Amino acid sequence: MTTGERSPESVGIVGAGITGLSLAHYLADRDAEFTLFEAAAEPGGVVRSDRVDGHILERGPQRVRRTEHVEGMIRDLGLESEVRTADPDLPVCVYADGEIRPAPFSVEGFGETDLLSAEAKRRVLAEPYTDPADPDETAAEMFVRKFGDETYRNLLGPLFGGTYGSDPAEMPVGHALSGLVKLEARHGSLLKAAIARTMGGRDTPPAISFDEGLQRLPEALADAHAENVRFETPVTAVRADDDRGYELETPDGTESFDRVVLTTPADLTADLVVDLAPESADALRELHYNPLAMVYLRTDLDAAGVEPALGYQVGFDADLRTLGVSWNASMFDRGVVTAFLGGMHDPAILDESEDRMGEIAASEFEAVTGAEAEVVTVNVLRRGFPAYDDSWDAVERVELPEGVRLATNYTARMGVPSRIREAESVADDLAAALT
Numbered sequence: 001m002t003t004g005e006r007s008p009e010s011v012g013i014v015g016a017g018i019t020g021l022s023l024a025h026y027l028a029d030r031d032a033e034f035t036l037f038e039a040a041a042e043p044g045g046v047v048r049s050d051r052v053d054g055h056i057l058e059r060g061p062q063r064v065r066r067t068e069h070v071e072g073m074i075r076d077l078g079l080e081s082e083v084r085t086a087d088p089d090l091p092v093c094v095y096a097d098g099e100i101r102p103a104p105f106s107v108e109g110f111g112e113t114d115l116l117s118a119e120a121k122r123r124v125l126a127e128p129y130t131d132p133a134d135p136d137e138t139a140a141e142m143f144v145r146k147f148g149d150e151t152y153r154n155l156l157g158p159l160f161g162g163t164y165g166s167d168p169a170e171m172p173v174g175h176a177l178s179g180l181v182k183l184e185a186r187h188g189s190l191l192k193a194a195i196a197r198t199m200g201g202r203d204t205p206p207a208i209s210f211d212e213g214l215q216r217l218p219e220a221l222a223d224a225h226a227e228n229v230r231f232e233t234p235v236t237a238v239r240a241d242d243d244r245g246y247e248l249e250t251p252d253g254t255e256s257f258d259r260v261v262l263t264t265p266a267d268l269t270a271d272l273v274v275d276l277a278p279e280s281a282d283a284l285r286e287l288h289y290n291p292l293a294m295v296y297l298r299t300d301l302d303a304a305g306v307e308p309a310l311g312y313q314v315g316f317d318a319d320l321r322t323l324g325v326s327w328n329a330s331m332f333d334r335g336v337v338t339a340f341l342g343g344m345h346d347p348a349i350l351d352e353s354e355d356r357m358g359e360i361a362a363s364e365f366e367a368v369t370g371a372e373a374e375v376v377t378v379n380v381l382r383r384g385f386p387a388y389d390d391s392w393d394a395v396e397r398v399e400l401p402e403g404v405r406l407a408t409n410y411t412a413r414m415g416v417p418s419r420i421r422e423a424e425s426v427a428d429d430l431a432a433a434l435t
């Protein structure tokens, strides 16, 4: 296909993950013209749910927080009857010193927890007297300097590092914790910010999924905007077009758009913009992702008398190769939990066979919880979480021509709610620019 008669000003979106589909949704809501190109045969990108042996397995995110933006999507798409909500009282836990214990997220919880010794707690209370976070220090240096080594190793390191499958010792504060730095500046200290948050009654929205898994959300978005979404249509290049903004090349031909939004992973984005912005392509290729293996374990936590939880992260002094385990079994009654292996701490484990990774995950889970576990299957993600390490210095060198922009989890925040929020703000900008 080549460009025919000039149509109204229009946006070309590359990628039907949650960002691209949310952008499509918000553009449609603003009566803006768009076409969305997706290389794969199905929507969702990283968000993928499969049914195996009767269990719903999440190949990417395990749960999503029901923020205002997620709530809005559920309403717009009529998905309320399919929502599964985890009990809001389920704790996030840490495995340290041979036990699984809830991580404290309130003043009372902090007072009561035995994850930290009395000395470690005193050290935490002295945080307001420490120097502010420095964007050039690593997250590990900052946590240890401000809260002490024990709190870092038993609590903050596993919770923060676990979220990214990353090593806080490799993550500069400026890349990994810019939101926290702003909070500290606003409240005068991180401890005061945390207390203000719990005292202000700002509850974390509950964790949710859907009956058929999280992929239901991108599927419903793709159905709602089916006319403008093209599956199995990889974009192979973005080029400047003399008449009109930019040309997207696909195996079916080329099409021109006034604006282009790329939502693709960094290395694939580099391939797309190499002619348009060769130096930006080089910079994008430098960004690291943490590889991950996810092992799905069939287990019966109730029968083993294990207290329900959202899951646990593994403390840094524990001699385990598992990074953490998401308990979809107790969150969404799925009969399976997902163990995460690899990450920046242990990429070599991905060289093991899937059987061996399964054995490691199952035996460690049994040792930690006392519940029997049987491997359902193993999923390997060579490109897992963005690493937000030193390689993120390269983001400063990414400069795309006006009219081409990125909406991605490596240039903004990673969680699904943040991806949806960014899509809305990009749609606002584009709708204003196109009118």
Ligand SMILES: Cc1cc2nc3c(=O)[nH]c(=O)nc-3n(C[C@H](O)[C@H](O)[C@H](O)COP(=O)(O)OP(=O)(O)OC[C@H]3O[C@@H](n4cnc5c(N)ncnc54)[C@H](O)[C@@H]3O)c2cc1C
Binding pocket: 014, 015, 016, 017, 018, 019, 020, 037, 038, 039, 040, 043, 044, 045, 046, 047, 059, 060, 061, 062, 063, 064, 065, 233, 234, 235, 236, 263, 264, 265, 268, 292, 381, 383, 384, 385, 407, 408, 409, 413, 414, 415, 416, 417, 419
């Ligand atoms: C293992 C894992 C667990 C996670 N857990 C959570 C969690 O529990 N909660 C949470 O909120 N977030 C979680 N996240 C983060 C969140 O899932 C991701 O940040 C988000 O889904 C990324 O969506 P995206 O649309 O920006 O990118 P992607 O999902 O990567 O979408 C990009 C799309 O572009 C397509 N594409 C690539 N190249 C081309 C091309 N040339 N032409 C056309 N299309 C192309 C791809 O096929 C893909 O569909 C997790 C992420 C991972 C990896």
